[in-house]
Amino acid sequence: MSYDTDHVQNVGESPGVVTGIPTFVELLDNPDLAALYTAIRDDTTTGPELIDTTSISKKTVYDYLHKLEQAGLITTVGEDAGTTVYTAEEFKLTVTISETEVSITPELIEVIAQQTEYPVIGRLLTDHGIVTFALAYDLVKAHNEDEVTIRQITELTNLSSGTTYDLVEALYSILNLGETGSEPTTYTPADFTDNDSLLADTGEE
Known part of the structure; x- marks a missing residue:
């Protein structure tokens, strides 16, 4: 029997065991953990494969696998030559604070995982927080669709303007935005003028 409440919906026959809620938060602060989850989400994999394909130590890989599994973010789907095979679970963690609602999703985690290569992501999270980061992420995707400048x-x-420029460049690269996966037209902070539109082909002033 399924019964929806104010806090829980679609629980099914019985609630799943999700004990690692802090792990969801850690995904925002720990790019290595975010990268490991993202790697499993991209393709079912094993511990040894993750050790070979990431720069994370063997002990840390298995510590993170345990943590992600306890949180319900990954599950086992069998074995390959006696080694556990993992798959990632999709999720959306929604938090509402002072009437502002923000949803943490695997798509955001994929970007957060790359903050070592793109420092602007870490700076934005540290200086402005997850709400601004999530908003900027959505707006950059809207920019790719010619919906905003x-x-x-x-x-x-x-x-x-400088942070926005750096973030647009980073997200276009990470998400392969633009026509045929090309990078966006290159702008510099000096290009941000009061009268200019930086969105090509809109004619917007």
Whole structure:
């Protein structure tokens, strides 16, 4: 029997065991943990394969696998030559604070996992928090669809023009945005003028 409450929906016959809620939060602060979850989400894999394909130590890989499994973020789907095979579970963790709702998803974690290569991501999270980061992420994707200009992104997120520029470049690269996976037209902070639109082909002033 399934019964929905104010806090829990779609629970099914019995509640699943999810004991590691802090792990969801750690995904935002620990790029190695985020990278490990993302690697498993990209393809079912094993501990030894993760050790070979990541820069994380063997002990840390297995510690993280245990942590992710306890949190319900990964599950076992069998064995390969006696080695456990893991798959990642999709999730959406939604938090509402002062009427502002933000949802943490695997798509955000995929970007957070790459903050070592793209320091602007870590800076944005540290200086502005997850709400601004998630908003900027969505706006950059909207920019790729010609729905907003880069200037509008700076205004809606209250980010500096330089940070916005760096973030757009980073997300276009990580998410393969743009036509045929190309990078966006290159702008510099000096290109942000009051009268110019930085979105090609819109004619917007």
